[in-house]
Amino acid sequence: MNIEIKSLHFAYPDGTEALKGISLTIASGEQIAIVGQNGAGKTTLARHLNGLLKPSGGTVFVGDWETTQHPVAKLAARVGYVFQNPDEQLFSRDVLTEVSFGPRNLGYAKEKVDALAQRALALTELSEKTEVNPYDLSPTWRKMVALASIIAMDTPIVVFDEPTTGQDAANVARIARVVAELKREGKTVIAITHDIDFCAENFERVVALSRGQILLDGATRDVLGQEAVLAQTYVEPPQLTRLGKRLGLKETVVNQEELLQALKK
Amino acid sequence: MSDRLSFHVQRDSFLHRLNPLTKLTLAFALVVVAFVLPFYWTPIFVLFAVIVPLSVSGKIFREFSWAALRLILPAVGFLFVMQALFQPIGEQVVFKFYFLDATTESVAYAFRNAARIFVMISAFTLFLLSTHPSELMSDLTRRGLPSQFSYVVISTLQIIPQMQAKANAIIAAQRSRGLDTESSFLKRAGALGPLVGPLVFGSLVEVEERAIAIEARGFTSKRAKTSLYEIADSKFESVLRWSLVALVVLSIGLNLWHS
């Protein structure tokens, strides 16, 4: 299921022009990271994908649906959105009920709801914790519950807002495994992130936003190679990429493996 | 501090510069006078000779009249009609509504009561319009009110706009999980749990964190605190406050003597 954004403009009621003409096509099954400085418009863009915000100008299509024509509750079957703060959505007395909430809203049969919830719990390593009250878990595990509760909806498209912010290394690795599994299943994954290492290691395409416009859009390697342009939106390429540059490598490297390969040559 | 909840309107005026305690005393004194001075027209006099001119000199006449006409008048008007019709006093019927009748006496009685209530609400409206709650609280704390008390008042005022923002975030999150909040009333009523739950839990988590954070910064320390803002007070205002107190005592005395 493709996402087709055409000259999207958006202004908040107070007049802030958050998006100034974004055009973007995201193909089915792509892994794409959206980067850019604070206030660049990343969250505003992401919220258009499931219809939480409706364009002031231009169009957003998710598959054959234009977002203005469908309520959020219906778009939720196509686009899952993991919010940055899990405390803004957890309400059930145990993890299993929480994770089943989404698929139940989508009206799936009981067996399917159970199967989807179990799969999401396994993927987020929560299988042991199904009966715990989410508020008895640590903030990092609450984040995983929030993730699981969206993955359980089995949407073809999943959007993550700042998934790794405030997470410890173990949880970042867990989230990376979730992204990898979603990729294997052929889902589209879109992540807003400040974590440029996470972006370099898990995403094949990067879109850099700056002041409501697209600054760069392309393969991760090509985008992260453009240090000077990225500096305009206060994004620094990964340490490794900069090291590679300083070592005089011709190609841009974005992870350890590539750096080793390049050095061996 | 967000001002969405407090009625305070920032202006540069004589009224705004008065010490909060003076304004509070004034509001109380006006209410007592309006209620106990045994002259029929006292409340009307207080309203037009004191409260309205004060709102003008405080540069908040527009805000004050908006509140008076849109909020206070309808409520007080309702009270007037009810009392005029239901007070079983007087003989001279001026208006009949099925079995209810308003007499000259009941109308006069209802009018005075309504005027008193009008004075009461408008005196405090004037106070709230010209005084920021945190100003009042820091002044009272300086005068020996326990700081825990002002913390509770101030944080309650702060928490409501915060909760509004939070509620919006929660609604967005739950709609994204397929919760239907846009269609029928029944569906929306069923959506209450997922919306209220995180609001309450999240706020509890926040309140606890904040309590720990301010405790760690010595909030309950027994030493006298340094005040960050100097809240003006003067000999004149002190005299003014005591005169108001004297006025209150005088009106109560007059009331007792008169009856």
Ligand SMILES: Nc1ncnc2c1ncn2[C@@H]1O[C@H](COP(=O)(O)OP(=O)(O)O)[C@@H](O)[C@H]1O
């Ligand atoms: N609810 C809102 N009302 C008004 N302006 C907003 C609101 N949310 C965000 N903005 C503004 O819109 C711009 C883009 O914000 P956002 O999309 O949150 O950026 P990012 O996620 O990249 O940090 C910023 O200038 C921000 O201040």
Ligand SMILES: [Mg+2]
């Ligand atoms: Mg953001």
